[in-house]
Amino acid sequence: MPEVAPVPLAQLTTLRTGGVPTRLVEADTSAELVTVLREVWAEGAPWFVLGGGSNLFVGDEAFEGTVIRVRTTGIDELPGSRPETARLRVQAGHDWDALVAETVERGLAGIEAMSGIPGTVGAAPVQNVGAYGQEIVQTLVEVELIDESSGEVSIVPASELGLGFRTSVLKHHYGSVPERPAVILSVTLELERVGAGERPIAGAQLRGALGLDADDAVSLRWIRDHVLATRARKGMVLDAEDPDTWSAGSFFQNAIVSEAFARTLPEACPRWPMGPELDPVTVIPLAAFDGILPPPPVETREVKVSAAWLIENAGLSRGFRFPRSRAGLSTKHTLALTNRGEATAAEIAQLARFVQQRVQSEFGLLLQPEPVLIDVEL
Numbered sequence: 330m331p332e333v334a335p336v337p338l339a340q341l342t343t344l345r346t347g348g349v350p351t352r353l354v355e356a357d358t359s360a361e362l363v364t365v366l367r368e369v370w371a372e373g374a375p376w377f378v379l380g381g382g383s384n385l386f387v388g389d390e391a392f393e394g395t396v397i398r399v400r401t402t403g404i405d406e407l408p409g410s411r412p413e414t415a416r417l418r419v420q421a422g423h424d425w426d427a428l429v430a431e432t433v434e435r436g437l438a439g440i441e442a443m444s445g446i447p448g449t450v451g452a453a454p455v456q457n458v459g460a461y462g463q464e465i466v467q468t469l470v471e472v473e474l475i476d477e478s479s480g481e482v483s484i485v486p487a488s489e490l491g492l493g494f495r496t497s498v499l500k501h502h503y504g505s506v507p508e509r510p511a512v513i514l515s516v517t518l519e520l521e522r523v524g525a526g527e528r529p530i531a532g533a534q535l536r537g538a539l540g541l542d543a544d545d546a547v548s549l550r551w552i553r554d555h556v557l558a559t560r561a562r563k564g565m566v567l568d569a570e571d572p573d574t575w576s577a578g579s580f581f582q583n584a585i586v587s588e589a590f591a592r593t594l595p596e597a598c599p600r601w602p603m604g605p606e607l608d609p610v611t612v613i614p615l616a617a618f619d620g621i622l623p624p625p626p627v628e629t630r631e632v633k634v635s636a637a638w639l640i641e642n643a644g645l646s647r648g649f650r651f652p653r654s655r656a657g658l659s660t661k662h663t664l665a666l667t668n669r670g671e672a673t674a675a676e677i678a679q680l681a682r683f684v685q686q687r688v689q690s691e692f693g694l695l696l697q698p699e700p701v702l703i704d705v706e707l
């Protein structure tokens with residue numbers, strides 16, 4: 330097993346918490362990863378795989394088990410399902426933002442709005458990463474994964490991964506185990522060949538975030554640059570010098586509630602209907618029409634409400650922290666719980682519980698954490 334000397338997980342996670350695990354293993358090739366996982370599973374001890382550590386909240390005690398770092402890299406271009414598309418098969422340990430940069434460079438559209446999200450490609454489907462109306466579900470074709478139950482490697486189509494808002498059958502949600510314990514070895518995306526030219530942007534949410542009108546035309550490079558700048562202003566691009574980015578991104582998910590419950594919240598609380606974001610009119614060019622009409626918008630009775638608004642309006646402002654605590658809300662964005670330097674997991678958990686309690690007593694709903702929690706309780 331490619332074992333290395335264990336280091337504190339605080340050094341390998343962006344929230345900067347976690348003790349020294351019993352064992353740390355690094356897999357640089359897919360074959361190595363498969364071998365290591367089969368060996369670890371045969372032993373039956375606790376384990377988890379680690380990508381960029383940007384969606385993990387790890388407890389202070391030593392993790393009594395094996396941590397497997399996924400460090401496989403590489404992109405293979407395959408033919409797309411149509412001449413205007415290309416498929417990319419990407420190894421799980423590849424840096425997500427490096428992939429986005431590469432697609433922009435190659436003139437391939439589909440993930441450019443997700444520029445600047447930290448972490449690895451293999452972790453992206455686990456919580457169906459997304460930003461500004463783009464989610465990986467929109468371009469994901471399939472993943473190659475290995476199941477813990479059988480130790481077998483298989484190709485699984487995206488439709489079987491239960492991809493939803495920050496969720497999939499692979500995600501270890503707080504308080505439950507994944508429906509399908511498995512490790513992703515590679516990810517295949519299908520992207521549109523649009524080149525370096527300018528064109529109108531389809532998504533209203535992205536246009537809104539970037540201050541564009543429906544008929545404004547911009548290039549992929551322009552979108553990437555402006556998304557990165559917008560995210561940086563909110564502390565949502567990792568920066569070793571800026572403690573506002575020493576976080577797991579949004580610590581709480583936007584809450585999904587019934588329309589009836591949403592009506593009990595103040596009108597000012599931002600809310601969005603669940604379901605795919607569709608522009609009012611979808612025009613399909615005759616040349617691209619393959620005889621299949623997209624499904625009509627689904628009537629939904631659920632809405633997503635802004636966790637950031639709920640936190641701020643429960644009386645917690647940006648930068649909030651307890652006296653002497655080294656954990657605090659980001660000074661740029663209330664959804665990010667940040668480590669202001671050497672904070673323990675206990676300090677961050679104390680802050681998280683306080684946020685939950687304040688929101689629950691003001692608005693009657695319990696915010697759910699977005700990161701995966703390991704050996705730590707809220």
Ligand SMILES: Cc1cc2nc3c(=O)[nH]c(=O)nc-3n(C[C@H](O)[C@H](O)[C@H](O)COP(=O)(O)OP(=O)(O)OC[C@H]3O[C@@H](n4cnc5c(N)ncnc54)[C@H](O)[C@@H]3O)c2cc1C
Pocket residue numbers: 343377378379380381382383384385399421446447448449450451452453455456457458459460499501511512513514564565566567574576577578579701
């Ligand atoms: C500053 C900042 C901004 C962020 N912004 C966003 C955002 O805009 N949108 C968004 O969706 N997320 C965002 N995140 C969260 C995070 O970046 C993503 O969830 C990312 O996909 C996590 O990747 P990772 O490699 O760091 O995963 P890790 O944190 O290493 O792991 C997360 C979980 O996935 C599992 N996992 C990791 N690799 C694999 C694999 N190959 N197969 C199966 N399971 C695996 C781990 O065991 C763990 O349970 C942000 C985080 C930070 C710190």
